[in-house]
Amino acid sequence: MIKDLDFDFRASARRTLTLERDAVEALVPRLDAGFDRACQLVLACQGRVVVTGMGKSGHIARKLAATLASTGTPAFFLHPGEASHGDLGMLTERDVVIALSHSGETREVTELLPLFKRKGVVVIALSGRRASTLGRHADAFLDGGVEKEACPLNLAPTSSTTAALALGDALAIALLEARGFGIEDFALSHPGGSLGRQLLLTVADVMHEGEEIPCVSPGDSVRDTLFEITEKGLGFTCVVDAERHLLGIYTDGDLRRTLDRRIDLDSVPIEEVMTSTPISVTPSMLAAEALRIMEKRNITALAVLDPERRLVGALKVQDLLNRGVV
Structure with a gap:
């Protein structure tokens, strides 16, 4: 009482x-x-x-x-x-x-x-x-x-x-x-739950590969690029040369800026309006680090490149969130 x-x-x-x-x-x-x-x-x-x-x-x-x-x-x-x-x-x-x-x-x-x-x-x-x-x-x-x-x-x-x-x-x-x-040792002791997902998952475990990767050539028109973005459903596409070296990236944000300039979508090649200095990551990078890069740069998509800067994957922030990386 x-x-x-x-x-x-x-x-x-x-x-x-x-x-x-x-x-x-x-x-x-x-x-x-x-x-x-x-x-x-x-x-x-x-x-x-x-x-x-x-x-x-x-x-x-x-x-x-x-x-x-x-x-x-x-x-x-x-x-x-x-x-x-x-x-x-x-x-x-x-x-x-x-x-x-x-x-x-x-x-x-x-x-x-x-x-x-x-x-x-x-x-x-x-x-x-x-x-x-x-x-x-x-x-x-x-x-x-x-x-x-x-x-x-x-x-x-x-x-x-x-x-x-x-x-x-x-x-x-x-x-x-x-x-x-170190962090790798800690990860091996905590493989379960969100902590393990943050510490053990790499970009390679999460990224889109092969035919799932949206990509176009630098001479493709903006309209063709939009078709590629729509078909792959990731909200962006990479622009690559014949050897798949990354030249640039084109996102939903780039599209809004393109429309503001009233550019002809059929005649203008994507290389003229793409972001030519995109942020990229490697397949071996920890997924948590990739998420930190996205948050710091205020972006939602990343190209994944091999050591020769060839396109090998595409990564969306939602992919990381779906896998429990926070």
Whole structure:
């Protein structure tokens, strides 16, 4: 039951956000050699990074494992409660464990420490207390301590989980940059959904080829050119020489300008009214890059050329949008 219908919800939210912001900002001056050590241990790992934590820390641990895995560091989440019931068999001596516990005394986590040590597994602690059981027995310590939780009772993990989340992200991104993990690597880890479409699709995957490409010769009349545009249905045509080298392009916009000049559509060759310096792309270019070019140049069509500048394809902005490239 709500005790006060006039409760200031926004004031409460501002207080929470301010406290959590302050908790993250306080992490910066506490970054020390322990952070460097943690990064070095992960980079030297010949197995996988195993992230573990209980309760709310467990949720953050799952997210950290997912972030690491998607940014070039093989990782998975190990539930500490299940570890002692068989799941510990997933660990090898080549692995590195990142254990999350703000108190550093979470029983399900600390009970695993002797087992980690017996296996010879390196342990990185992400905790709020360096002098805790977890902090003392870790090979590297990440200080995620907070002055107070955003919870007014100072009980519910709020500021501490936000700090742990941010510190975990900092670790993952530092590792990403140290590995030189690039956009192509990221694409291979995210092949599904719109992200994969943006990163993996090339112009060659989307462009119109062969008989679908609208093209005319430089001596063809404007009227003949309009027939070609209408027949191919792409709203433009390319003008090519006998070897299919691109000479120009003619679009709906060019047609409007032609009509404004009251030019005879039957007698004027297309080379006199075409755009003679068209923007073009290559088949190997990423589709997302082609879309950025269209947006920057405020155009809707591109010719696709091979290294010898021969016409091999035609691309419309709608082709990219239909394939989910945004």
